[in-house]
Amino acid sequence: MSEHAAAAHAHPDFVTPADWPEDPQYGKATLGKLGMWIFLLSDALSFAGLLLAYGILRGGSTHWHNPGEPELGIPFTAGLTFLLICSSVTMVLGYAAAVENKRKQATLFLGLTALGGVLFLCGQAHEYHGLSQEGLHFGASAYASTFYVITSFHGFHVFTGVTYLTIITIATALGKFDNGNYNRIEVAGLFWHFVDLIWILVFTFVYLVPTQK
Amino acid sequence: MTAILALALGAPPKPETGFGMPHDASIDGHLIDWLINVTSGFVIILFVIMCVWMLYAALKHGRDHQAEYDHGSSKHSVTVALVISAIIFFVVDGNLFVNSMVDLSKAFWNHADAEAMGSVVRIEVNAHQWAWDARYAGADGQFGTADDVVTLNDIRVPAETPILIQLASVDVIHSFYLPNFRVKQDAMPGMVNRMWFRAKPEEIGNSFDIACAQHCGTNHYKMKGTLTVLSKEDYAKWLQDQAAVSTRAYDPNDQEAHWGWKWKEI
Amino acid sequence: MEQHFEIQPIHPEPTSFVRRYIFSTDHKVIAKQFLWAGLIFLLVGGTLAMMIRWQWAYPGEKVPVLGDLFLRRSGGVIGPATYTSIFTMHGLIMIFFAITPAMIGAFGNFCIPLMIGARDMAFPKLNMLSFWTFVVSLLLIIASFLVRLGSAGAGWTTYPPLSTQIGTPGWGQTLVVAAIFVTGAATIMGSINYVTTVLRLRAPGMTYLRMPLTVWGLWLTAILNVLFVPVLGAAALLLFLDRVFGTQFFIAGAASVRGGGDPILFQHLFWIFGHPEVYILILPAWGIVGDLISFFARKPAYWYKGTVFAMTAVTILSAVVYGHHMFVTGMNPLLGKSFMLLTLIISVPAEMLFLNWLHTIWKGSIRLTTAMLFGLGMVFVFGLGGLTGLYLGTISTDLYLHDTMWVVGHFHFTMAAASFLATFGAIYFWFPKMFGRNMSEGLGKIHFWFSVVFITLVFGGQLFVGYAGQQRRLYDPYQYTFLAHLHFPNKLTSWFGFMLGIGQVPFIINFFKSLFAGSKAEQNPWQVGTLEWTLCPSPPPHHNFDKIPTVLRGPHEYANPE
Amino acid sequence: MAHVNRKQYMVIFLVLFVLTILELAVVKMPAIGRTPMFIALIALAVSKAAFVGLYYMHLKHETRILKLTIAIPLCTPAVYALILIAEAAWRRLS
Ligand code: HEA
Ligand code: HEA
């Protein structure tokens, strides 16, 4: 038993992942990690519900775009996609720093990750603004409505992620996750990567799949 | 429109005598009745075995009975359980599945063969809160023309002839349900659904309820029509009379009355 | 293995009233909160059921007592619009706000940690949040009754376009859709907890195949909840947008000025959730009854592994049969037929379950306690419920039976009888552990016989008129000529229903009397071998176990002769 | 011990970047036909998602059971999508 485990008797929150007992099925995955994964599965199915609705509506429609409705701008959102990928990288780098007990570096990368999320949201706001000026209005067609619902549901996840990461960043800066107690950073990372992962799918299904001419 | 409404409805349906399934007026309905009743036989046997077993155990294997320590996981026990389950499955469910597949492809869902039966009657039914509009093609055999016969809550059909119905709805979902013919099909807004049936020749002169089976709002319970079975001659005559009336009453500007669609081929 | 101890430290019991009884993170307190909420709403749902039955016995006549209380505006008479709200809210309340909290919320919270040897749930704070989110949904439901035009009226299945502003204008339906969304969120939080707790907090030696069947049932239910409630959430969200923001996801036909909506889409999303939901409501019941039967037959559960396997198989199959609710919507016939086959396959694991239960009581030494009676009663009524499902799973017979009272009879036998009786069995069984006092066996048996006899008669009456073709959700069935002669059987059924209602009074008396004046319960009054009875006093201390136990054998080995 | 491999993280980043470029390239090639394009896009998206899941979310280093716990439920919606979109198209055409 390591010294951290001894500390665990004194304070429950200080069980580091390294001290977590081995489970025959789930190895050293911590409670928090398992819980987050289960939540992500659940969340994935809520996205699946919306994407399914999108797919069925689109598959069953005779024409998808109403006359006058713009195409979605692929180059700009490709940029957003790239931005999210970058923020995923900063996330893992922040995690790596936390594992190696480099508090300053971890804080920096986590902060950058949150910043990436903020920029993404700004980009999305910009995109919405542009599209609505071009005549894509929520409620005007299944095309417009599904687009706004799915992307804003994802945007809501980004927003949640930014909030979550901000809290984690502050706690990191305050030294809460020093000395191998990086589990909560990893768990937050799971959520953030999930948001990225979902965007990859949304980008493909909603933006890239070409419309039938 | 008023001219059509003013037409007298057929004779009112007769009340059912006795409990159980309503009087079967269709040529194919007995297939369903047979399957239901045979299954009931199986189900009752299973259920009685189960009850007797439970009752016997509860009464005889009570507090005074020495419990027999048995995990039931020996190869023998497991095999017995699996074999019994398999037998029940293949007999009861197998019977249901096979007969249903046969009946569906022989009758209820075989729209293609029904269409091909030559002398058929085609009716378009448009549901709305809370009534059934029916449309017959008239002499020209085309829907959506001036000689279409349009009725409200009143469908008349010749006996024996396959009656092909295409269903749609204006507002919410309804379900076209003919209890005496054992058929039912949802009327969906934005979609055209199919169903078909045949009336027995003995039923000539009788009329039956058309019911709505899908909750469609406050007056769902009143969404009722009448289906009357006529002889082929009477039917032809009725249709001719109606076509004349309809042609006279046709108003090209009454957009709402023009709900007919081009008959959807298979 | 010693390490399990470290990740579940003993927290001191909170001392303030609020932290102890209201915003508590203790799974046992949260369980009681869910139980109270569920029972109160069971009463609400039951009252609504009595009003349905009244209307069918005496259509359009003034409802005694209830009419003066709740229907003053219409002079005590149920009108057609009110009637739609009554059955809609009866269905929704019973499923989401009565049986779900009383069975899954209460016994999931209470039993899972105790039975697997954990000190609490994996995430106690999330657990608390789950309950209070649930309370928010209850408030939304209550609010829906108070707004103009009344509560939701589109049926518990809320099929659009009827459930959009086209069919049910007003805030009532909107609030209810919101309530479904919120209660979904609460369910997901609870279920994440259940799943994770079982995955990670089992005591040393508590392998999966040593878990009590109750835990298996609750765990599989939680898995289904985690995966399928979000789909309902998506459907409810889209419906909410259709109602409030004028989108047209589900609207087609003349009302869809902009085209593109699809009412069947909602049915797909709803039943992708909805069919797993019905097993969500039965799996814990199967588990509880499997345990009860073994405990009181003084025998280990017969072919335990087979039971576990069957329950798991049903869980998996439940995801791929939902189309049997949509046979007559005009779905692709090939798809319909595939759903028929898959549906019928579910009866194989169901038969295995029955055989195992029957073998368990065979050659036992049966103690007919109230809890055992409820267990046996559940097997009896579920037999009826399951077998009547076969007719519905077959397309050609469903052409006739779909949306008739046969369906209603089927699902009352499965849910309102089987899950209902199992919930009561669980209450009688775990009451001593929960509250530290014994319930009266005498009153319990009166309650049992009233319940099982009249449940069979009421729901049998529903099947009877369903067989005769009566559609469901009819304000006044006798408007139809082919149903006019069914007034008498319906009236009789209604009276059985009122008797069923009266039969619940002994329970209410028993519950309150035992709560305040019951005799003190011993640690293991039933003489069974699961952890909560063998190791915890009644009621258990805040931290459940002084020392996390090491488990050496299966759940049903109390009477092991070795 | 925790799995920290900075070099691998950067390699994955590069892979994701390249795959995104590929996606954009595929969309610009209508000549390959709608269905192949669709399949290519799905394949690219799924492999991107898999890279994120396996390396950034460390699924690669988890136990096999955990991997299956995640993967199996995620197949369900894919099956639904395949069948239901086809069915919706069938309803449109029939
Ligand atoms: C707890 C809830 C529950 C359970 C467990 C079930 C179980 C089953 N249900 Fe049910 N069902 C509902 C709740 C439930 N249902 C609800 C709420 C609805 C209606 C929703 C609505 O429209 O409002 C519904 C509707 C419904 C329909 C749609 C009907 C329609 O709308 O037209 C169908 C169709 O297939 C169906 C089928 C089945 C089947 C095949 C099972 C099977 O799982 C049953 C398996 C069991 C058996 C087959 C019994 C085996 C027992 C024996 C064989 C006896 C043993 C004896 C010996 C061994 C000797 N159900
Ligand atoms: C689990 C779910 C459940 C339960 C338990 C019940 C219970 C009952 N149901 Fe319900 N029912 C549904 C689910 C349920 N139902 C659903 C989903 C529908 C479909 C709705 C729709 O069409 O949209 C429906 C519809 C429905 C109809 C058809 C309406 C129609 O189609 O128009 C009828 C008619 O007979 C009916 C009757 C009854 C009766 C008599 C009971 C009786 O069993 C009730 C007896 C219970 C009580 C009288 C309460 C007793 C209270 C306590 C024990 C609490 C004690 C309290 C404290 C200690 C504080 N129900």
Ligand code: CUA
């Ligand atoms: Cu139309 Cu019910």
Ligand SMILES: [Cu+2]
């Ligand atoms: Cu079902």
